Amino acid sequence: MAGGTDLVVGARQGKAPLPEHLVAIDRLDELRSVHEVDETVRIGALVTHAEIAAHPLVRDRFTALADAAAIIGSHATRAQGTIGGNLMNASPAMEAGGPLLCFDASVVLRSVSGSRSLGVADLLAGPGQTTAAPDELLEAVEVHVPGESTGSCYLRLEYRRQMEIAVVGATAVLTLDGGRVVDARVAITALAPTIRRVPEAERALLDTDAGPAAAQEAAQLAADGAEPISDVRASARYRKAMAVVITRRAIAIAAARGRGEDVPVPANMATTA
């Protein structure tokens, strides 16, 4: 138990009762810090969404992750909820998942018998499911720091500005060289059983200027890769249609940031393309 923002709520709804015995890890100071070693940032499992959203290095180099952390729940959710808990809850609508996938983040899982590193893509197995063993504790998230010519953005379709869960979400991470895209990552959120990258959309952006035409083509390919469900928040058809719009906007903002333009965090507050 860390911040309890998912587990206690789930238990009180009767969805997943808490076990008789609980282990609270929220005071393990070793899991609370963000530090940079050799161009890799290590984010402790207990770092809160509010701390991530305010962290200067995250805002500067992992801007999509700051976009995501800044719009999770309400200020109370962000003050108590942690990145480790968010990942292990494995919601297909989790805001931080797309950015972490696109930045090639890995997690450090520790048990009494040792620790291992696992890519976030290999951790997330399905709605509420991870590949971590029951005796493993997520200790930290590790991400390589991208260069200054990398711009990124996470954007979601939302019906209200806070206390919202992504109806659809998109992440774009673009590395530019002389105005051309040399590396592209695109992930879709709340559009499949897990958050996933869409290689077809990424390839379509390579060696383009990430302008409106290229963004539209890539966004269409991203939507083609979606397998949305219909639920209380949206129909599958609406989600698929909006996947194009949100992905296109995320690509445009990521490209603008890659060019050095200042787009405020969170990106959902910005006037979008």
Added chain:
Amino acid sequence: MKVAATLQVNGIAYPVEVDPHTTLLRAVREDVGLTGSKEGCDDSECGACMMLLDGEPVNACSYLALQAEGREITTVEGLARPGELSPLQRAFLDHGGVQCGFCTPGMLISAAALLERTPAPSEDEVRIALSGNLCRCTGYDGIVKAVLAVAEA
């Protein structure tokens, strides 16, 4: 199995004995006896139970009481000085920021947390900061005006 703990609420230490699954809201209302914080949705949606934990907002309905041991808990009762409302509380009265009053404790706590961090917020910042607090009377306008009045004062 009950566990003995001490909850530090509004500067006063209260010894309690609670089940590990007891939420902070229940412990403060029923064991400590401070009923200012309300149970609305009991689901982290409405913010009526909002308290501060070491100065940071928490939905107390969704936080375990034992995890709050050793931390400074602030409830709406802790905002007023003895016999005198805080400027924020006074502003809620002056600007009609109270209708049925059920959401008011959470609104006050959220607003206090905002003003602590951001002493001169814009209207947009106030609305964002209060968006985890639902007012079913839809009396938001008076509430926002009240917070802005304190911010400008």
